[in-house]
Amino acid sequence: MTRELRLRTLSAIVMLIVVLSATWLGGFYFSCLAAVIGLTVFWEWSHMTGLAANSIRGVAAGWFSVAVIALNVVFGDMTLSLPLLGGFTVTLILATFIWRWSWWLSAGVLYSGACIVALASIRDDDALGFVAMLFVFVIVWSTDILAYFVGRTLGGPKLAPRISPGKTWSGAIGGTIAGVIGGYIVAFSYFSVSGLWIPILALALSVLSQMGDLFESFIKRRFGAKDSSHLIPGHGGVMDRVDGLATASFGAFIIAMSLAASSNGSTDSIGGLLFGFVGK
Numbered sequence: 001m002t003r004e005l006r007l008r009t010l011s012a013i014v015m016l017i018v019v020l021s022a023t024w025l026g027g028f029y030f031s032c033l034a035a036v037i038g039l040t041v042f043w044e045w046s047h048m049t050g051l052a053a054n055s056i057r058g059v060a061a062g063w064f065s066v067a068v069i070a071l072n073v074v075f076g077d078m079t080l081s082l083p084l085l086g087g088f089t090v091t092l093i094l095a096t097f098i099w100r101w102s103w104w105l106s107a108g109v110l111y112s113g114a115c116i117v118a119l120a121s122i123r124d125d126d127a128l129g130f131v132a133m134l135f136v137f138v139i140v141w142s143t144d145i146l147a148y149f150v151g152r153t154l155g156g157p158k159l160a161p162r163i164s165p166g167k168t169w170s171g172a173i174g175g176t177i178a179g180v181i182g183g184y185i186v187a188f189s190y191f192s193v194s195g196l197w198i199p200i201l202a203l204a205l206s207v208l209s210q211m212g213d214l215f216e217s218f219i220k221r222r223f224g225a226k227d228s229s230h231l232i233p234g235h236g237g238v239m240d241r242v243d244g245l246a247t248a249s250f251g252a253f254i255i256a257m258s259l260a261a262s263s264n265g266s267t268d269s270i271g272g273l274l275f276g277f278v279g280k
Contacts, residue, residue: 008234015232015241023123023133028074030123030133035070038116040238041246042066044228045108048219048239058101061092062109069113073120079267081117082257088113115242118249121270122256128271135186135274136252139202140209140244142182147175147210164217172210179206191275201255201274205248212247216240 022033042062046052051059065088072080092106122136123129151171159167183202187193216239220226227236235241256273260266267273 004234011233011235015235019137023130023137026123026126026129031074031120034116034119034123035074037119037238037242038112039066039070040231041115041228041242042108042112044231044237044239045104045112045219048223048225048228049102049104049108050223051102051105051108055101055105057099058092058095058105061095062105065089065092065109066112066116070116073116078121078124081121085110085113085117111246114250115246118246118253121253122249125269125271128269128275131186131190132252132271132274135183135202136205136245136249138182138186139179139205140248143175143179143206143209144213144244145175146178147171150174160214160217163214163221167214167217175210176203176206179203179209187275198275201252204255205251208251209244209248212244215247216243 019033022030046059046062051062069081069084069088072078072084089106089110092101092109095101096103096106119133123133125132147167148171151166151168151174154168154170154174156168156170158165159169159172180199180202183205184193184198187198187202216228220228228239229237231237232241252274253270256270257267259273259276
């Protein structure tokens with residue numbers, strides 16, 4: 001085993017322990033984890049896109065926005081999270097018209113803020129939050145790992161050669177299948193699963209996670225960055241590790257909110273909404 005591989009493996013083990021421990025504990029601990037992830041992502045975003053060097057006032061406004069969202073998730077009222085995210089994003093869009101700030105500013109606040117809100121909201125429910133978060137984790141991780149190995153083994157046509165030349169259709173399909181199976185196993189471990197809802201949900205989240213991966217690849221290629229940062233030894237930056245998780249989590253959050261709106265149901269339990277079609 002090379003030194004680089006040992007470093008990468010050790011970093012992965014430490015990250016896994018921290019993430020799973022916070023997920024198991026939930027509450028304040030997981031909210032802090034979500035806040036740290038989102039704040040770090042915004043720091044990486046602002047440096048990668050050049051905001052930190054070119055728009056001091058804009059970046060200050062962005063930091064204020066993401067910090068308020070993070071503090072509200074940790075210490076405030078979760079029901080205010082989505083209105084805060086929407087309000088800050090719209091305000092920064094309007095400010096961009098007035099002061100000609102970069103559009104990457106409002107996009108960065110939306111991206112990092114959505115990551116905080118989605119992760120914290122999914123885990124917020126004590127009854128089903130752990131299962132729902134584990135469900136998303138397993139789908140994203142299974143998709144990412146199998147897409148890499150299947151793509152390397154089978155090769156074939158490129159998925160998006162201009163954005164990420166290394167990704168193939170075989171890897172994308174293999175990763176999606178793995179994500180669906182992984183999500184089904186998690187759900188089956190806790191519930192009596194019937195019907196097609198869980199496979200369909202897992203399929204959607206798996207595809208979203210790959211779209212998130214491609215989106216970050218687009219950002220890095222657009223600004224000539226190899227990694228989002230060098231904060232994680234052997235892995236690059238935090239955004240490099242949570243790109244798929246960010247989009248899959250926010251997708252799960254939006255799906256749950258849509259289900260609640262269509263049925264006039266409560267939004268107190270994201271897990272309950274996501275697994276609402278599963279017989280217990």
